[in-house]
Amino acid sequence: QSALTQPRSVSGSPGQSVTISCTGTSSDVGGYNHVSWYQQHPGKAPKLMIYDVSKRPSGVPDRFSGSKSGSTASLTISGLQAEDEADYHCCSFAGSYAVFGGGTKLTVL
């Protein structure tokens, strides 16, 4: 199976919005509404930010939002803050396993 496709890096200034894409196929992202997004700071475990495409766990700021169109899921972070600088990973259910994207490094300029 192939990993989901994410941009290697994105950047934005404080207060701006950025969107990270996660492209799969009809066998994973496009076929199910079970896509999650994770934030990972260096040396730390991933933290769940979005699940089931657009749901936010309690405690995650509403600056983080998720959506999906066809086989591409997206994570949008609005009102960028310095602490948002991290790696972001997407993951999708794929029927009998799950598959991750390659990860995106977000730089806050």
Next chain:
Amino acid sequence: QLQLQESGPGLVKPSETLSLTCIVSGGSISNSPDYWGWIRQPPGNGLEWIGSIYYSGKTYYNPSLKSRVTTSVDTSNNQFSLKLSSVTAADTAVYYCARLSWLVPRNWGQGTLVTVSS
């Protein structure tokens, strides 16, 4: 609050079997409708889904690792385990255990680094 903690050797020799255990606290494996699973992250790389297990013993594995992976569950001690056979340097990674919903991680352990080296 659900917590997961990985344990196992930090160093494994090439061709041997990597064995890790995940102890779950703050919730019961056997009372959960979810799967329990393993994810790894080689140094400087992305995340890779390894496999999962239900409290009944039902398993799902990454097709690319399936021939080398075995997961098991011990409901009496509220823990589950991973075995990865015939390891090479390419299996060096931080290994995470997790609670899964639709096989997608929800809660994560802190991770444990396993190095494959002679």
